[in-house]
Amino acid sequence: MPTFKLDDREIPFEKGETIIAAAYRQGVEIPHYCWHPGLSVAANCRMCLVEIEPAAGQRAMMLDILKWDAEKNDYVVDRKPKLQPACQIAASDGMVVRSESSANVKQARAHVQEFLLVNHPVDCPICDQAGECKLQDYWMTQQRTFKRMRDEPVHKPKAQPFGEKIVYDAERCITCTRCIRFCDEVAGDHMLDLRERGNKNEVVLAPGRALEGDYTLMTEHVCPVGALTSSHFRFRARVWTLKEVPSICTGCATGCNTWLDYDPREQKVYRLRPRDNEKVNKFWMCDDGMMSYQHVHENRVKGARTGRGSSEALGVDEAVSRAAELFKKAGKGKVAVVLSAQMSTEDNLVAVELGRQFGASFYLSAKAPWRADKILRNADQNPNRAGATAAAMGAAVGSLRDLMATAGEGKLAAALVLGSDSDVSDAELSAMGRIADVVVLAANEGPLTRSATLVIPVASVAEADGSFVNAKGLAQGFKRGLQLQPEGAPGWQRVAEIGRAMGLDLAYKKFKEVRAALTVKVPTASPDAPAASAAGAGTESHA
């Protein structure tokens, strides 16, 4: 692979790759605003200027300048090399690029930074981007001077709603056009454009349009400054109080990699951000996916309780032993185990082991299909259909409709149900009434908890470790962020407790043990298996 030299590092590159892209892949950041690894090159922010030494035998491009001479107290004629944007220059073999090591580059960046801040309102205290703003970051690393302009800055519209989800502040905008390029190139809808020129330049909606569609929140995410803010996140939290854990979106079977941002003091999730993964979602997420964090707090199962008319609250321990009694009373062969396409492969694996030891038949609860597109959204609304099916280890897994048919025939005495989502109509679901005892383990209330005789709460994606297998068969793990809710536990743990109370051999006490069992029994569904972990690489965040 050819290489070029960036300061004192050798950077390998592929033919046609730009300097900044090759450096970014090596984890070396050249300061930039308008460049984004997933978008076309605009080269309008001029922050990534670098000095490129001329090839052997060629003259360097030099500019005549007037340089301030402190001794003479006057400007003197001088020359300096012409700088070039690293985002636009293709790397070539043996090229010598000077970034941090060049005083010219450092001076240019400080001046670009000062220029971008000339009309900036510096309203960081009320700006949601404060704390993750490139203007702040580069002021610290590249500038560290006050602006010299003493005139009134140019004023532009503020807090303009761009559709329902995005609010635009033209004064904070540096017109890098990332949002415009995102709409054009990824969302495929030219909703945004620039108007005016120079310091009156601002982003506007296309006439008669609002920012709409499934990919509007990404415009806020690609914005390097606080010009675009999300109306959901607006004013709700300060980013420096948030912690992040790598997670997986539960919105659909694509399995977009995410950062789950939560406040550890309030134990509350505030947002999902895309986590770069070239193999899955690249740098993007859809709006429904980014908003799917709300399920962590909305409509949760608060505690164990009885169902079907009565709603008597139980202690979880009592609910577990009562569930075990019910299954023992129903007897082997008369029990259905309903796996969940919404819960982790680990949860499903332990349920499968319980079912196998008890001679149960397997079914799968899932959400109904939704609107798909060619960008990210998969028609299957369930993040783990493949994982739940694989966890059955070859056993036949029927759909909820099959379960309703079997239940209607009166062949089942009891059911252990994971998850609360249903892809059949409520009328069809009434056949659940033919099953005498339905124990539902779920994080959120849903159609299945309504038909349950016993509901036991389990942890949501934010509160437990686990893994999903996406539609392409890629196993991806997610990490615990929040603490467990009172009386909460991961689904696999509750299933194992019920199994042990039934006298079955389910010795799992720690998550590690379940994951190890998964890796051995179903290696294709485990992110720890060597083949899978190599495929799921990529955890960089490009804000």
Add this chain to the structure above:
Amino acid sequence: MTATTKIIRKPARTLADQSYLLEVVKGLGVTLKHFFKGTAQLVSGNRPDPVKEPYAEGVATIEYPDEKRPYARRWRGVHRLTHREDGSPRCVACLCCSTACPAQCIYIKPAEYPLDDARRGYERYPEEFVIDELRCIFCGFCVEACPCDAIRMDTGLHMTALDNRASFIFDKAMLMSFPSQDNTFLSENPRHEPGDESHPGIDRVRGGH
């Protein structure tokens, strides 16, 4: 080396000493002397101020809580939220104070001004501003952190002893009801209101471009 011995004799006690009576009367005499002196000062009104002249002759007692020592101007008392000229809080709900607070006793719920408000976009405001004065350690970090001079501890008040915990949770209205030691709700630092001619945040229509 030989040990040296020092003999301490008991003081000779007379009958007068033994009976204690004379000494009691002497002691009462001192008390009465100060009593009459103090009463005379109180009646004539020329009592030295025990706060300003702590070592002056006469009564040195401060009759707390009727009399209080004045606190230093930088003394950190109960918080107040400073007002603008129109009586609304200066606070823009930036959450810097609650971030800086080591006791995590400040809760703020920021809100956005409505679409037609002149301040929309330039500022936000605290829909709720709550300080748990029991948790507060009166370190003053919130005052240091505030970029708007919106929270101050210059009320000169210290926390009253209240009889229930809920009373120590001060809400926005309560925090705005305390004046400073100079009996003002404002702050010395001037500010420009959005919509004023002096405010830099004039929009394009009014700004003429």
